[in-house]
Every structure is written in structure tokens, then in C-alpha cells.
Amino acid sequence: MKQAFIDRYARLTSPIHRLSTGFKIKFTLLLLALLLLGFPLLGFTIALPGYGIYTFLILTIALLSRVPFSFLLTRSALVLPFSALIVVVNYFSGNLALAQMSETLIKSLLSIFTLLLLTSTTPFHEILKQISRWKAPGLLVIILAFMYRYFFLLVAEIEALERATKMRHASVSGWKRIRVYANIVGLLLIRSFERAEKVYDAMRMRGFTGDLR
Amino acid sequence: MSRIQTRNLSYSYSAGIQALQEVELDLSSGSRTALVGPNGAGKTSLLLALAGLIRVSGEIQINGTLLSPDSVDDLRKTMSLVFQNPDDMLFMPTVIEDVCFGLETLGLNEQQILERGQEALAQVELEGYENRSAHHLSYGERRKVCLATCLARRSSLVLFDEPSRELDPHGRRNFIDLFQQMTGTLVLATHDLELVLETCAQMVLIDGGQVVIVGKPKAILVDQKLMEHHRLEVPHSLSRHPHVHC
């Protein structure tokens, strides 16, 4: 699974990577608010120059950030399946409004691109540190931290399990494969519970009593 | 430094399997002791018991203080446990956060915590790794970060569970070098008998949850009959007597 490198460009060096995390988060949210709440209220024709400026701005940022365009574009394409669903449904019910659909698609692509710029120029742990400085609930921050840390181990485990089952169930399909899937998920779940116990022991050894600053 | 005394220590799993049976030990402060025994002998259970992580019957005294639910938090401030699997004890997003986790409970301020963390990383030769993530490190490096978490705490009692397992020869040597520099009472559970010979002045052979014998590694490990009886073997360096007479 190539997805294992979720914030793989976050450690490059560029003027954008050097900006403070707090500023980047605020700026991203501001941009998104403009795009998703501001422009729609103006209406498409009035907001049109706005979209132009917006696109120019984020393309400039992307260029400065040295994050490969191919990465940003392939990731942005993740909105396409959902868009396709909406288009197909509208097409068959005879309600397809092309102008509106293209506006939606533009908004969608621009917003995913904007968010990608934040996460591929800022390591995830920096984002966590920043939101914790902004007094985000400690429980949410620590869950996010653990999730980020142990996700990679789960990916490795699931890959190993998948390989092992492929070796043994190469020709099985349909109903039996659903069983195999259920067992894999069950096994990962048990391992998560067991690891949680050990991690708790390790935390206790270092003085953890349940306080989340 | 911490002296460890146990009296009549017993423990059984919820399934009813007896993991420890009336274990009596007295490890002097500053001693280096290896716990040796076959799989399932009770080595890990004994370490967990000393760390107060499992509820046992009998008594454990650490430097004269009885280990109890009331005293365990304070006692843990003076001890560390290095887990078998580094992924169980490196749970934070970055190396420095892992090394510094919980140091504030030792009464240190932010500046001191950071200094301790960096010093510990330097000791294990991982300067500059502060903002790396554990999942981007090699296995050997992760084991070193685990050691750094203990070094940062400056514990007077350190418990190691299989510290040399899965390390390559270079990583193992690295561990031995660091281990030799450590002060305090050190207890390690291991199958690596050469490691025992090299690093520990004392060993405890346990099997079936019971202490079989306590003594000098060289004297115990050389006993072939005893070793085989407990699913162990005489280490290579003791089994042959190279004749170097020329």
C-alpha cells in the first residue's frame, strides 16, 4: 500500500515548509471558508474573478512548496468518484445542470488541493502540537497522535496477513473470501486490544495516571 | 540505587496457570542480574511483578519500601522497564516526545525535560533524531530510543525484557556497550546466554515459575545436565576448551 507515506512531502525544505504551522492552518481555513462559504453566497458569475485569483494563488503556493504536481493532482482526483456518482444520478433523472456541476467540481478540486498543500508542507505531529496549543481537547489530540503512530504498524500487519491468506486461499472467492476478510479484521482488532494493554503498561511506567494536560 | 527483595511471590494467570511460585530473591543494589529460563518460565511475569504492573501475592520490597498500590507511583519514578517490542513503548508521533513522555512527573520543568531528552538521545548516538517518527526508524534505532527513554529518567532500577532479541550483531554490541555504562540496579530477562556471561555478575535460573538456582553465570551455565534439564544449553564459549598450547 503506497498510502503508507501519508505525509511524505511534509519534510521537504521550501519557503512554504518554513512558515509557522499556526499561520498555515489559519490561512488554509480562511481560504476554504472563502471558497466554500463566501463564493457560493455571491453566486457563480460574480465570484468568477474570485475563482481565478484563488486558483492563481494556490498554484503559486504549490510551485513554491516544491511538492510534485503529479502528487497533488492524483490526490485531488480522489473527488472524482463521488462527482461521477452525482453526475450519473442526475443524468438518469434528467436533472443534469452542467454549469452548476462544473462549479461544484471546481470548488471541490480547489478545496482538496488547498488542504493537500497544508498537509504536504506540514508534518502531522506539528499540526497536532499546534491544535493542542490552541487548547483542543487533550483526549482528541492524544487519540490522533496514537492513530498516526500505529497506523503504519497496522498497514504492515494487514499486508502480511493479506499475503499469508493469498498464499493459502488463492482460488477462493465470494462468500468464503468475506469470511477471510472478517477473520483478518477480527485478528487486527484483537491485536489492537492487546497492544493497547502493553502501551498502557509502558505509559504507567513513565508516570501516566490518566491526566491529559 | 535499589535493592530488590521478594518474599513468597506467586502469580497465576486468569486461566489458572501458575506463572510464579513462591519466588524469593534478594538482589543487592547496583547488581546486574540475568533472569534465565526456557520459554514460559516466568521471566516476563517476574519483571512485570517487580514493576508493579501485575497483581501478585507475596511481598516485593524495593530499597526497603513495600511495593503496594499506594507506593507504586512513587517507586516507578525510580525505575524503568524496557519492553521486548519497541513499538509497545514508543507511542508518540516523534522521538523526542517519546523520550520526554512523563518526565514532568519527576518534577522537572520544560527546559530541564528537553535537556534530559536531548542528553539521552546523545548517549545512544541519536542526536538530530528529535523530530523523526518511530516508524521511520530501523529496528535497532527504535531499540536505542527505548533505552534513551530510560536514560532520560535516570532510573536507579532498570528492567530489561529480552534486550538483545532481533538485534543484528552490531546492534547487539551497541546495546552491550550502553548497558556496561549504565549505573543502578539492572535486571535483564534473556535467552542470550553469551550476553549473560559478558554483562552480568549474577544470574537467576527460573523454570516453571520457580527459582532453580542463583549464582555466578559461569558456574551455572557450564553445568550441561542442569542446562539440558531446563531446555537450555551450555553457551558455546564455555562448551569448548580450545587448546592453544603450541
Place this chain on the structure above:
Amino acid sequence: MHIPDGFLNPQVTLVSGGISATVLVLTLRKVNQTLKPEQIPLMGLLASFVFMIQLFSFPVGVGTSVHLSGALLISILVGPRIGFIIMTVSLVALALLFQHGGIFSLGANTLNIAMVGCFGAFGIYKLLPGKRLALVLAGGLAGVISAILCAVELSLSGMLDLSTALMTMMLIYSVTGAIEGFITMLILDFLLKVKPELLSHYS
């Protein structure tokens, strides 16, 4: 299905965001009152698990694949409140790290997936008699609720017209919901065999 950014109008975005934020704050407050320290790492590990299974599609042959939201499963294991927090956190991470669902549509996604999956599906499951069939029914019915919410959100935003939206969404969601319930049942069967102590609430 995670709604990306751009498909909801400002009104729907703000209202769904407001509802989800309020429920999250109330749930956090409630959970914090009874939280045991050992549950903190468990929530982290389970969030990682849920995050993983939402990404991981498992091919079952003939060009189809299945994947779970995990909401019903987690709620049965650790209760709906903790389950809801875990699900919400995983949705945040999915949006931030994998662009599955947007940031401004997080409110709507929390409503459709986490809230319906944890409180809705689990509630229905608890009300229904029987255990194994109840899971499939609860999954399917919760799927219908999700579908209605999703259809209303999208049609209020002018994306789809309400009746078509309801029909298509209900068709998709009730089937995927029932499949989720069914796979949840298989997973619980497996857990009962291998580690029954995890299922003190389920028997």
C-alpha cells in the same frame, strides 16, 4: 461514503457542522466523567484500527470489494459514546491525511457515518430481539437513516433532487449497511471463538 468539500452549500455546512460539534462536545464531557486511564491508549489504537479498515477495501471476487465503517463493531465493543469519539477522530484523520471526505463537510460526514453508525445502528441493535440477525437489520436500517440524511443534505444543497436522491441513496446505503451488519456479525463470531472476553456486552 464520505462527502468531499464543495458539494454542500454554506447553510447545510454550517448547520450539520453545528450539530456534530455540539454532540461531540456533549459526548466528550460525558465520557471524560467516567474515563479510565487504560481506555486512553485503547481509544488511540482503536481509532487507528477504524482508520485502517475504512481505507482498506477487500476484494471478494467478481470485481466487487467490501469495506466497513466499523462504527457498529466499535460501539458493540466499547460502547456507543467512546465509539462515536473514535469514529469522529478517524474521520478527521481521513480528511486530513487521505482526502477521504472534506474538512468543511466533516460535520455532515460525522452526522451520516459516526452518529448514525454509533448511536443509530447500535441503538437499533439493542432494541431488536435476537443477536445475529439483529446486526444485519440494524446495519440495514441505520443505512436507511444515513441515506435519508445524505439525500437531504445533498438535495438542500441543490446537488440532487430529493426524490431521486432518496431513492438512489437508500438503495445504496441499505445494501451496504446490511452488508456491514453481516460482516460485523462474522467478525463477532470470530472474536467469540478467539477472545470472548472482549465481548462482555455481547453474548
